[in-house]
Amino acid sequence: MIKKRLWIVVMIIIMLVATMSGRWSRQEPKNLAIGIAYLYEKTDEGIYSITAEIVHLSGTNESGAATGGQSGSLSIIRNFKGPTVSETVRDTEVKVEKVFFGSQNRVRFFSEELAREDGILDILDFFVRDHIADERPYLFVVKNEKPTDIFEADLGGSARLGEHIHHIAGKRQDTVLTTTFVNTLKFVREYYCEGMQPVISVVEAKETEAAYKTPGMEDEPKKTELVFEGLGVMKGAKLVGLLSEREAMTYTLLREDIKGAHTSIPVGEKEIGVKLSNSRPKIKTSYENGRVKINIDLKLKLSVSENETEYDVSQYRDIKILENIANNHFRKEIESTIAKIQREYKSDIFGFGMHFHVQQKHDLWESIKEEWDDKYFAEADITVKVDSKIVFSGETREKFGVNAR
Numbered sequence: 001m002i003k004k005r006l007w008i009v010v011m012i013i014i015m016l017v018a019t020m021s022g023r024w025s026r027q028e029p030k031n032l033a034i035g036i037a038y039l040y041e042k043t044d045e046g047i048y049s050i051t052a053e054i055v056h057l058s059g060t061n062e063s064g065a066a067t068g069g070q071s072g073s074l075s076i077i078r079n080f081k082g083p084t085v086s087e088t089v090r091d092t093e094v095k096v097e098k099v100f101f102g103s104q105n106r107v108r109f110f111s112e113e114l115a116r117e118d119g120i121l122d123i124l125d126f127f128v129r130d131h132i133a134d135e136r137p138y139l140f141v142v143k144n145e146k147p148t149d150i151f152e153a154d155l156g157g158s159a160r161l162g163e164h165i166h167h168i169a170g171k172r173q174d175t176v177l178t179t180t181f182v183n184t185l186k187f188v189r190e191y192y193c194e195g196m197q198p199v200i201s202v203v204e205a206k207e208t209e210a211a212y213k214t215p216g217m218e219d220e221p222k223k224t225e226l227v228f229e230g231l232g233v234m235k236g237a238k239l240v241g242l243l244s245e246r247e248a249m250t251y252t253l254l255r256e257d258i259k260g261a262h263t264s265i266p267v268g269e270k271e272i273g274v275k276l277s278n279s280r281p282k283i284k285t286s287y288e289n290g291r292v293k294i295n296i297d298l299k300l301k302l303s304v305s306e307n308e309t310e311y312d313v314s315q316y317r318d319i320k321i322l323e324n325i326a327n328n329h330f331r332k333e334i335e336s337t338i339a340k341i342q343r344e345y346k347s348d349i350f351g352f353g354m355h356f357h358v359q360q361k362h363d364l365w366e367s368i369k370e371e372w373d374d375k376y377f378a379e380a381d382i383t384v385k386v387d388s389k390i391v392f393s394g395e396t397r398e399k400f401g402v403n404a405r
Contacts, residue, residue, distance in 0.1 A: 032057045033054050033055065033056050033057070034057070034105075035052050035053070035054050035092065036054075036055055036075075036105050036106045036107075036160060036161075036162030036163060037052070037053035037105060037106060037107045037108075037109070037160075037161050037162030038051070038052050038105055038107075038108050038109065039052075039109040039110075039111070039142065039148065039150070039151075040085075040108065040109065040110050040111070040114060040120075040123055041110075041111040041113070041114055042111070042114050042117070042118060043081065047081055047082060047083050048081065048082055048083070048084065048085055049079060049080070049081050049088075050079070050080045050081075050088050050089070050092065051078070051079045051080075051148055051151065052078050052079075052080065052092055053075055053076075053077055053151065053160060053161050053162050054075070054076055054077075054078055055074065055160065056076065075159055075160045078092070080092045085122055085126045086126055089126065105162060106137055106138070106162035106163055106165065106166035107138045107139075107140065107162050107166060108123075108137050109141075109142050109203070110123070110139070110140070110141055110142065110200075111141075111142055112142060112143055112147075112239065115141050115232070115238065115239035116238060117238075118238075119236065119237035119238035119239075120139070120237050121236070124184065124187075124188065124237075135183060135185035135188075137166075137183060137184050138165060138181055138182065138183050138201060139182050139183065139184060139187055139200050140200065140201045140203045141201070141202050141203075141239055141242075142203055142204070142205075143202060143242070144204055149205040150203065150205045150226065152205065153205045153226045154223045154225055155226075165203075168228070169181035169183075169201075173256075174256070174257055174258055174260075175258070175259065175261050175262075176228075176252070176261055177248075177249045177258065177261045177262075177263050177276065178229055178230070178248050178249060178252075179201060179228050179229055179230060179231055179245070179248050180199060180201065180231055180248065180251060180252055180255070180256055181201050181228075182198070182199060182200050186198075187200065191234075191236070191237060193351070193354060194354065194357060194369060195348065195352070195353025195354035195355070195357045195365075195369070195372060196348060196349070196354050197233075197234055197235055197236070197347040197348050197349050197373065198234045198237075199231050199232060199233060199251060199349050200231070200234055200239065201228065201231070201232070202228070202229065202231060202232050202242060203227070203228055204226070204227050204229070205224050205226055205227075206225060206226075206227045207222040207223070208223050208224075208225050229244075229245045229248075230243050230248050231247075231248040231251055233341065234349070235345065235346070235347040235373065240345045240347055241341075241344060241345045241347075243337070247337045247340065249333060249337075250333060250334045250337035251337075251349060253278055253281075253298060253300075253330070253334065254281055254334070255349075255350060255351070257278070257280070258276060258277055258278045259277050260275045260276070260277060260303075261275065261277075262275055262276075262305065264306075265322075265326050266329065267308075267309045267311070267322070267325055268309070270309045271308055271309075272304055272306060272307050272308065272311075273304070273305045273306030273307075274302040274303060274305060274390075275302070275303045275305055276300060276301070276302055276303075277300070277301045278298065278299070278300050278301070279299050281296050281297055281298040281299075282296075283295070283296055283297075283352065283355045284297075284355075284359070285352065285355050285356040285359050285360060286360075287356075287364060291376075291380070291381060292352075292376045292377070292379070292380040292381070293381045293382075294352050294355075294356075294380050294381070294382045294383070295383050295385070296334070296383065297385045297387070298330070298334070298384070298385070298386050298387070299386075299387045299388075299389070300330065300386065300387070300388045300389070301388075301391050302323075302388055302389065302390050303390070303391055304390060309322075313390070322390060323388045323389065323390055326386075326388040326390075327387065327388050330386045330388065331384050331385070331386045334386070335384050338350070338384075339382075342377065342378045342379075342380070343378070346373050346374050346377065346378040347373055347377075348372065348373050352377060352380070352382075353369070353372045353376075353377060356372075
């Protein structure tokens with residue numbers, strides 16, 4: 001039976017791919033326009049506003065005028081408004097005046113105001129119901145007071161915002177501690193998972209000073225760059241809070257697979273720089289006298305990349321001291337962040353409820369699940385244990401003269 005179901009799923013996927021391939025092959029490139037990035041907002045009048053980055057493959061705009069662009073294509077920014085999500089999306093398809101592939105987008109942005117007040121479920125639900133859903137687009141809350149500022153950012157030579165962000169997110173996913181790049185599939189899975197709340201990526205367009213100023217040029221223009229930092233805490237499909245870079249690290253350590261992320265650990269008034277890898281934590285839950293208890297056991301591997309301290313990483317005794325310092329540092333950061341989320345947001349983004357559901361009796365979970373976030377997670381007693389090991393590659397071991405242990 002399982003094999004039969006699997007076969008059916010495989011066949012459906014093959015047919016969908018074939019259908020899409022045929023759809024593309026039947027269209028002349030000059031008739032195609034692809035929406036690769038969308039920003040969703042609500043106006044003061046309460047109507048939806050969608051700003052779209054649209055690629056015209058022919059290199060001409062809607063009127064047929066030549067516009068140049070890379071490799072015979074042009075990226076333009078258009079804005080559309082409507083009373084509902086569906087009407088606004090339909091408006092984009094009508095006004096573009098070409099065969100419009102809105103389902104090929106790479107990223108979806110949401111203004112912070114929209115994400116907090118209305119949530120993003122209606123928007124995602126529209127694409128699911130209309131059969132144009134795609135699991136790949138990354139989801140971002142835009143922190144800017146004027147969210148459209150993201151379309152003015154300097155992309156460092158990249159021509160298109162949607163492709164630029166999609167590339168960065170895919171490349172940096174397992175090497176960044178201070179944020180998590182959330183695609184549509186991850187969000188939807190966590191939204192519908194019992195005992196877990198979703199998170200969302202955060203982006204901000206910031207003005208930055210030039211790293212090098214030309215002599216005699218006092219008023220060099222500032223650059224606007226995209227900054228990916230922190231994380232959005234969701235409750236259901238609404239944004240309830242924003243985590244800083246340091247706070248987002250806790251989520252990343254407990255929920256993501258990290259391989260070689262760079263971070264620093266304070267040692268007195270100095271610090272050590274490390275490359276960090278983690279293994280998924282062991283989480284054990286219990287229930288006593290009406291309270292939930294959660295024990296977290298996290299193991300980390302650290303490779304020292306910079307050392308400003310007096311400790312000698314070629315000496316076993318000093319290594320053990322640094323490991324204990326690292327244990328205390330990460331434990332305090334994790335405990336502090338979890339306590340803040342319990343107190344201020346009451347949203348179990350770590351999926352502790354999922355572990356409780358699996359580990360405890362089904363009837364117990366059924367009796368408390370409706371109050372899990374607001375009561376049982378928010379009031380849970382949580383203990384954290386961190387076991388850090390400083391490890392050396394052959395190259396590092398030779399450099400510091402450390403014997404294998």
